[in-house]
Amino acid sequence: MSSTRERLVIIGGDAAGMSAASQARRLKGPDELEIVAFERTHFTSYSACGIPYWVGGDVGDRDQLIARTPEQHREREIDLRTRTEVVRIDLAGRRVLARALDADEEYWTSYDKLVVATGARPVRPRLPGIDAPGVHGVQTLDDGQALLDTLARTPGRRAVVIGAGYIGVEMAEALIKRGYEVTVVNRGKEPMSTLDPDMGCLVHDAMTGMGIAMVNGTEVTKILTGADGRVRAVATEDAEYPADVVVLGIGVRPETTLAREAGLPLGEHGGLLTDLAMRVRGPEAGGVVWAGGDCVEVLDLVSGRERHIALGTHANKHGQVIGSNVGGGYATFPGVVGTAVSKVCDLEIARTGLREKDARAAGLQFVTVTIESTSRAGYYPGAALMTVKMLAERRTGRLLGVQIVGREGAGKRVDVAAVALTAQLTVEQMTALDLGYAPPFSPVWDPILVAARKAVAAVRADRD
Amino acid sequence: MSSTRERLVIIGGDAAGMSAASQARRLKGPDELEIVAFERTHFTSYSACGIPYWVGGDVGDRDQLIARTPEQHREREIDLRTRTEVVRIDLAGRRVLARALDADEEYWTSYDKLVVATGARPVRPRLPGIDAPGVHGVQTLDDGQALLDTLARTPGRRAVVIGAGYIGVEMAEALIKRGYEVTVVNRGKEPMSTLDPDMGCLVHDAMTGMGIAMVNGTEVTKILTGADGRVRAVATEDAEYPADVVVLGIGVRPETTLAREAGLPLGEHGGLLTDLAMRVRGPEAGGVVWAGGDCVEVLDLVSGRERHIALGTHANKHGQVIGSNVGGGYATFPGVVGTAVSKVCDLEIARTGLREKDARAAGLQFVTVTIESTSRAGYYPGAALMTVKMLAERRTGRLLGVQIVGREGAGKRVDVAAVALTAQLTVEQMTALDLGYAPPFSPVWDPILVAARKAVAAVRADRD
Numbered sequence: 001m002s003s004t005r006e007r008l009v010i011i012g013g014d015a016a017g018m019s020a021a022s023q024a025r026r027l028k029g030p031d032e033l034e035i036v037a038f039e040r041t042h043f044t045s046y047s048a049c050g051i052p053y054w055v056g057g058d059v060g061d062r063d064q065l066i067a068r069t070p071e072q073h074r075e076r077e078i079d080l081r082t083r084t085e086v087v088r089i090d091l092a093g094r095r096v097l098a099r100a101l102d103a104d105e106e107y108w109t110s111y112d113k114l115v116v117a118t119g120a121r122p123v124r125p126r127l128p129g130i131d132a133p134g135v136h137g138v139q140t141l142d143d144g145q146a147l148l149d150t151l152a153r154t155p156g157r158r159a160v161v162i163g164a165g166y167i168g169v170e171m172a173e174a175l176i177k178r179g180y181e182v183t184v185v186n187r188g189k190e191p192m193s194t195l196d197p198d199m200g201c202l203v204h205d206a207m208t209g210m211g212i213a214m215v216n217g218t219e220v221t222k223i224l225t226g227a228d229g230r231v232r233a234v235a236t237e238d239a240e241y242p243a244d245v246v247v248l249g250i251g252v253r254p255e256t257t258l259a260r261e262a263g264l265p266l267g268e269h270g271g272l273l274t275d276l277a278m279r280v281r282g283p284e285a286g287g288v289v290w291a292g293g294d295c296v297e298v299l300d301l302v303s304g305r306e307r308h309i310a311l312g313t314h315a316n317k318h319g320q321v322i323g324s325n326v327g328g329g330y331a332t333f334p335g336v337v338g339t340a341v342s343k344v345c346d347l348e349i350a351r352t353g354l355r356e357k358d359a360r361a362a363g364l365q366f367v368t369v370t371i372e373s374t375s376r377a378g379y380y381p382g383a384a385l386m387t388v389k390m391l392a393e394r395r396t397g398r399l400l401g402v403q404i405v406g407r408e409g410a411g412k413r414v415d416v417a418a419v420a421l422t423a424q425l426t427v428e429q430m431t432a433l434d435l436g437y438a439p440p441f442s443p444v445w446d447p448i449l450v451a452a453r454k455a456v457a458a459v460r461a462d463r464d
Numbered sequence: 465m466s467s468t469r470e471r472l473v474i475i476g477g478d479a480a481g482m483s484a485a486s487q488a489r490r491l492k493g494p495d496e497l498e499i500v501a502f503e504r505t506h507f508t509s510y511s512a513c514g515i516p517y518w519v520g521g522d523v524g525d526r527d528q529l530i531a532r533t534p535e536q537h538r539e540r541e542i543d544l545r546t547r548t549e550v551v552r553i554d555l556a557g558r559r560v561l562a563r564a565l566d567a568d569e570e571y572w573t574s575y576d577k578l579v580v581a582t583g584a585r586p587v588r589p590r591l592p593g594i595d596a597p598g599v600h601g602v603q604t605l606d607d608g609q610a611l612l613d614t615l616a617r618t619p620g621r622r623a624v625v626i627g628a629g630y631i632g633v634e635m636a637e638a639l640i641k642r643g644y645e646v647t648v649v650n651r652g653k654e655p656m657s658t659l660d661p662d663m664g665c666l667v668h669d670a671m672t673g674m675g676i677a678m679v680n681g682t683e684v685t686k687i688l689t690g691a692d693g694r695v696r697a698v699a700t701e702d703a704e705y706p707a708d709v710v711v712l713g714i715g716v717r718p719e720t721t722l723a724r725e726a727g728l729p730l731g732e733h734g735g736l737l738t739d740l741a742m743r744v745r746g747p748e749a750g751g752v753v754w755a756g757g758d759c760v761e762v763l764d765l766v767s768g769r770e771r772h773i774a775l776g777t778h779a780n781k782h783g784q785v786i787g788s789n790v791g792g793g794y795a796t797f798p799g800v801v802g803t804a805v806s807k808v809c810d811l812e813i814a815r816t817g818l819r820e821k822d823a824r825a826a827g828l829q830f831v832t833v834t835i836e837s838t839s840r841a842g843y844y845p846g847a848a849l850m851t852v853k854m855l856a857e858r859r860t861g862r863l864l865g866v867q868i869v870g871r872e873g874a875g876k877r878v879d880v881a882a883v884a885l886t887a888q889l890t891v892e893q894m895t896a897l898d899l900g901y902a903p904p905f906s907p908v909w910d911p912i913l914v915a916a917r918k919a920v921a922a923v924r925a926d927r928d
Binding site for chain 1: 479496511513514517522523528529535555630648775776777778780782784796797798801802803804805806809812814816822840841842843845873875876877878879880882884886887889893895897898899900901902903904905906908910917
C-alpha cells in the first residue's frame with residue numbers, strides 16, 4: 001500500500017483544520033492517508049467564540065472550551081504537531097517549512113494535498129500604548145487566560161472596551177458580570193455595525209440601560225499609561241476614559257500571510273478564494289490545496305459577492321467539506337446568507353442577509369419595514385418585546401434581510417429568515433409559512449410573519 | 465352607491481371569521497360592503513389555545529385571552545351579532561336563518577358573499593357519566609370558566625385527564641400547577657400521537673418524571689359518580705382512577721353540521737373543502753361561499769393530501785386570505801406542513817411534516833435518524849438536551865419531517881424544518897444552512913444540522 005499512500009498536510013489545528021482532519025480520517029485509514037497537522041499553540045479544536053463567557057464566569061474552566069484535545073486527535077492516528085508553526089509554503093515543491101517553536105528547529109514536510117486553515121488575526125490598531133500591560137485581545141485561549149490573570153491582579157474596577165461589534169458587546173457583558181464599570185468606545189455611529197444604524201440604536205439604548213457607558217462615533221487616539229507602565233486610560237480626540245483594563249474587540253482579518261507569500265491569490269477582503277468544494281482557486285495551487293475557516297472568503301448567496309466572516313460554525317462546515325473531498329468523498333459549501341446572533345446580558349441581537357447598505361452596494365433596490373411584536377402570546381408570562389426589521393426587493397418581493405433586537409426568544413427566530421433567504425422565498429410566500437404556534441412559544445402571528453405581512457404591503461405600495 | 469353595496473355574512477366570530485371581517489373592512493368601507501357576523505357565544509376573537517394557561521394560573525384573567533371584543537369590532541363598522549346562532553344556510557336563496565338566543569326569535573338574512581367559520585367541536589365520547597358534574601371540556605371560554613369554578617369548589621385534589629394530545633398534556637400541566645395529583649388516561653401506546661411512538665415515549669418518561677401518572681393503551685369505559693351525582697372516578701376495563709375532576713382532552717372535529725345540511729361537500733375528515741383562495745369548492749356554493757379555520761380541511765404540502773388541523777395560527781391566516789378575497793384583493797393559502805409545538809411544564813414538544821405512518825400512507829419510502837444534542841454550546845450554562853428525529857425520502861434525500869422533544873430552546877427549532885419543508889430542501893442542502901450560532905444560542909452545529917448530517921449519511925447508506 002505504501003506506494004499509493006498519500007500525505008495530507010494541514011496548517012492550523014482549530015475548527016476548520018481539525019474538522020478536515022477528522023472527516024478525512026473517517027473516510028480513509030492511516031494505510032491510505034497520512035495526516036500531518038501543524039498547530040502553533042498548545043491547543044486544538046477550541047471554541048474562540050466561548051472566550052467571552054469564560055472571562056465572564058459563565059464557563060468555569062478553559063478546558064470546557066476545548067472540543068478535542070491534541071491527545072484525542074493523536075489517538076485517531078492524526079500526526080498532530082503542536083507548538084509548531086509553518087513558516088513557508090512551497091507550492092512548486094509541494095512542501096511546507098515548519099518551525100518547532102520549543103526545539104527551535106526547522107524542517108520541510110512534503111504533501112500530496114494541503115489544507116490551509118490559518119484562521120484570522122485580530123485587528124490591533126497601531127496606537128501609542130497599545131502594548132502596555134493591561135491591554136488585551138481575546139482571540140486565543142492564551143489571550144483569555146492573560147486577561148483573566150490581569151482581572152485577578154488588578155484592584156481597579158474600570159474597564160474600557162474598544163469596539164462594539166460582536167466581540168466588543170460580548171466582552172462588555174463579561175466585564176459587567178465581573179463587576180466592572182464598563183465603557184465601550186466605538187468608531188461607528190451606533191454599536192453593532194453589522195446591523196443598520198436604526199437597529200444598532202436599539203442596542204445602544206439597551207446597553208446604556210444596563211449601565212454600560214456607550215461612546216459612539218469616536219476614534220481612540222492613544223492608550224495612556226501610568227508611572228508603573230500599566231494602562232491608566234483610553235484617550236480619544238476629546239476625552240480620556242480611565243481604565244484599569246482595556247479589551248480590544250475591533251474584529252479580525254484573514255490570517256493569510258503565508259498564503260500570500262506563497263503566491264496564492266487573495267480576495268478583496270484579504271482572504272483566500274476557493275471553489276465550491278473549498279479548493280483554492282487558480283493554477284498556483286495546482287489543484288491540491290484546500291482552504292477553509294476564518295482565512296477564506298465565502299460567497300454571500302444574497303448579494304452574490306465574496307465576504308469575510310469569521311465564525312466557528314462556518315469553519316466547522318468548511319472542515320467537514322474539505323475532509324470529505326480530500327478523503328475521496330464529495331461535498332460542497334454553497335455559501336452563506338450572513339446569519340449571526342449574539343447577546344449582551346438579556347438583550348438578543350440577530351441578523352441575516354443584507355443590511356440597507358449591503359443591498360445598495362449589490363445594486364438592489366428594496367423596501368424596508370420595522371415591526372414590534374412579542375416572543376410569546378402577549379398574555380403569556382415572559383412575553384418579551386422584540387423589534388424586527390425586514391428588507392424585501394422592490395417588485396419581486398424577494399426577502400433580502402432580517403435584523404432582530406429583543407429579549408429572550410428573539411435571537412434564534414432569525415433562523416427562519418436564514419432558511420427563507422437560502423430558498424429565495426418572497427415575503428408574500430413567507431406570510432404563509434407554517435411556523436410553530438402555541439401561546440408559550442409565539443403570538444398567533446409569529447413576529448417574522450408580522451414583519452413579512454408588513455413587507456408585502458410595502459412591496460405592493462411601492463408597485464402602485 | 466346603495467345599488468352596488470354588497471352584503472358579506474360571516475358565520476362564526478372567532479379567529480377565522482373575525483380576521484376575515486377585519487381584513488375585508490380594511491379593503492372596503494361600509495358604503496361598499498356591509499359586514500354582518502353571527503356569533504353564538506358572548507365572545508369574539510379569543511384564544512382557545514390560551515385556555516390551559518388561564519386554568520393553570522399563568523394567565524390571570526379571562527379577558528386577556530380576548531384579542532378583540534365585540535365592541536371593538538362594532539367600532540370598525542362590523543355588524544356583529546353575538547348570542548346569535550345560524551341554524552340554516554339556504555344556498556339557493558343566498559340567505560341564512562339566524563336565531564337570537566336570548567330573544568328566542570329567528571330571522572333570515574340574505575348575503576352576496578358568505579363566510580363559514582363555524583370552528584370545531586370537541587370529541588365527547590358517549591360514555592356513561594360523561595355529563596356528570598365535575599367532567600369538563602376546555603373548548604370555549606365558558607368551558608374554561610366552568611372548570612375553574614369546579615376547581616374552586618371541589619376540595620379533592622385528584623384529577624384525571626382523558627386524552628394525551630396537545631390539549632391533554634397542556635391540561636395536565638395546568639392541573640399540576642393548581643396542585644392536583646394528575647392521572648392521564650390515553651388510548652394510544654404513548655402520549656402525543658402526533659409524534660411517532662419512539663418520540664412519544666420520551667414525552668411519557670418526562671411526564672412520569674414530573675409526577676404525572678400516565679396510563680397508556682387504555683380506553684375509558686365509563687365515568688363513575690358518587691351519591692351526590694358528581695364524578696368520583698374514571699373507569700377503564702381493568703381499573704378505576706379516583707377523580708375529583710375530569711378533563712376531556714380528546715381532540716376536536718370540524719363543526720360542519722350546518723354546511724353539511726346545506727348540501728356543501730365535505731372531505732374525508734368531515735371538514736369543508738376549499739380552493740387555494742379559501743372559496744368552498746363545488747357548484748353548490750355558487751362561487752360565493754368561503755370557509756376557513758377549524759371547520760375546513762387544509763392541503764398538507766408534504767403528503768399532498770387534505771388534513772384537518774385545528775390551530776389558531778391557521779385560522780388567522782385563513783381569515784386574512786378570505787378577507788382579502790371578499791374585499792376585492794387577492795391572496796391564497798397554499799397549505800400547511802403540519803407544524804405544531806407544545807409544552808408540558810419545562811418539556812418542549814414539536815413536530816412538522818410527516819410521521820413514519822403518514823409517510824407510508826402517502827406512498828413515500830424514507831430513512832429515519834434520531835440524534836441527541838443540546839440547545840446551547842455544551843459548556844454554556846443552561847445547555848439542555850434535546851432529541852431530534854428526522855425523516856428523509858429514500859434516494860432524493862428530500863426532508864419529510866422532524867420531531868423534537870427537549871427542554872428550553874428545543875420547541876421553536878422546528879421552524880427551521882418547517883421552512884425547509886416548504887422549500888422542499890433535501891437533507892444534504894440543509895447541512896449547509898447558515899443558522900445563527902453563538903454559544904448561548906446553539907452548539908457550533910445546531911441540533912437540526914446534526915440531524916441533517918446523520919440523515920445524509922442514512923440516505924447515502926440506503927443508496928449503496
